[in-house]
Amino acid sequence: MNPLIAPPLPFDMKPRARDAVRDLKLQQFVGNATHLKDTQRGGIFGRDFGHDYDELRTVARDTKQYALDHLDELLERFITNAEKSGAKVHAATTGREACEIALNIARAHGAQGRAMSCVKSKSMVTEEIGLLPAFEAAGIKTLETDLGEFILQIDGDAPSHIVTPMIHKDRVATAKSFVRELGARYTEDPTELTMIARAHMRGLYRTADLGVSGANFLLADEGAAVICTNEGNFDLSVGGPPVHIVFVGIEKLIRGARDLAPFLKLLARSGTAQPLTVYTSFVRGPRRVGEHGGPKELHFVLVDAGRVGVLASEKRDLLRCIRCGACLNACPVYRKVGGHSYGSMYAGPIGAVLTPELERAQGNTDAGLANYADLPRASSLCGACYEACPVKIDIPKFLMHDRARLRERGLSPKSEGHMLKLWRWLAERPAMFRFAIRAVRLHARMLGSKDARSGAEHSWIKSAPGPGAGWTQSRDLGIATGESFRDWFARRDNKSGGGR
């Protein structure tokens, strides 16, 4: 798998974050796109739902939570109904198993002596399970048909955003890639670029042996999947090839079409500020007698890959996530460090909690957080993600939860822990605590610098030791060195005869 989203473990986020902050192009592309999408998201919800927006989120939260609480029952219902309509349903406990199931399906259709080909529409879970490397190893040539994913594929790059995977790239880079890889003439015109990709893909849809996609929702009542795209590439990948495989995490289940409305209202608005995605496709069963389109065989691969473990943990709320990407767009840290800094296909706030949790839940109990110790700390806990989340996942709460687990396991810097413990110890002893504050102020008065701009009552520390060094690397620390607030308050009390 691409080391950008599947790095060597344990993963060190800091060098990537530092490089990203200095990468002016990334700052421009990611900064502009996230700000724009976030602003548009606020706009469309305000315009379309006003004060009812919060109620809509509550409904979506509760609906998804209900489904998670009844997952066993819904799974059974889905399987029964999907099989009734002629689809084949497979269950995969691990990512490897899911890939193996797909390879077996492919092998059953492979023609001797001819390489197989696959057209694939966008799916996060296939990134998670490493489907493409598995296909590649088996000699199956896969074409990413989502335009962004296609560009990343020909560049050997990796997605850096759940919804807009090439948010870190621009048209100029795309134009160059198309010249280099497709022999196209150079153009930066988005329509022309799209037409080049389209011309390249069209024939391949017709000749592909296999179609692969993800799904946004699984409907238990109907035994169907719902796939939301803007490019219609899913419909082509399901319409052309004789076999189609839908990979889907089991958390995508909801009761049925009766529960779908709030999610369709929220998904596209949260992700891209559209009322609906351009295509909202329902797939249920293979081609029936008399029908002209659709695959002869339809497979659903229901992927666990840690989800059952998450469901049993205190982080079960994370499974409500509908992968809209709103928290990434809203997150100040994501805006600065970009998706590849998170070392996972799930970037941003949701990725920071989901990545270690999925790894933990897949049996790697201790390594989960140890492998991604930076992720829970890479947040200012500003709460923008929680505010943006259409299903109300309290991401800051889970980040704090993970910080506690890191501390318990000795995976956080020791010096910091000792300092905090000392701080707490002092805080239980008011006289000593006040003395400590006084000492800091005295220290600043003696060693800090004053200047004309600061006035006499303020001193600036230019270089601090220990954890403070991170502060003074780029900032001065202004400490008030004049009369303390308590002295002032006491002085006033005395003046007014202790009456106040």
Next chain:
Amino acid sequence: MRIALFTTCLAEALAPRALKATVLVLEHVLEHVLEHEGVTVELPAAQTCCGQPMLSNGLPADAAILARRMCEIFAPYNAVVTPSGSCCSVVREKYEALFTHGSADHKAVVALAAKTFELIEFLETQLKIDPATLRGKTPSAAPITCHDACHLRGIHRHGSTAPYLTRACCGEVRELPDAAQCCGFGGMFSTQFPEVSTALGEEKLAHVASTGAATLVASDTGCAAHLAGLAHRKNVALRVISPAEALAESLGLLETGAPNGGKP
């Protein structure tokens, strides 16, 4: 009614002027606007730290010890008021999860949360002070701009400082572009990821500069220290003050400080 000032340790060390301003504004409102007899602002001496640094950095048990202290210290009062938005949100939103539902500690933190307020919130929603009544005799026309602490989101007060100060005529309040984005402080995040924290701070300062205001009103001591420290290092002439100071200056209760990177 007994009103206690929740000073916060950060403000005692870094921003005593914000605390003085809070006392002066509250007393002004009680005496001259509401004409309440005998209501004073008290300073419970034993208060220290609310536990936010421990809570945010993986030491909830340590935070719980300090949360219990806070409950005891502020038990005798009817209202607890602080100029620091982030510390306020800890008491209001975060303490509850530290204790088992229904326990005595849980009841105590719920009671404390119900009577703890950020200053502007206290004036607006509790004392119901129309900001127009807080107009100074000679309203300032100097341009200012406001940055609200992200943690005010949780108590539905994000973005509420600027309109209040506008109506109180604390200066010509200019709209801060991209006001909803975090300034990058984030407590120890600022020392753990200094480059990211600084990049966000620089973006905030650039937006502040674009307004033309030489005074930034920040509703949290941490955000203020971060932005003032960054401005000072970069030799940017910017005064960073709290909403309390903006009101106190406008009312003539405090002298307006010289433009600088900190709080005189």
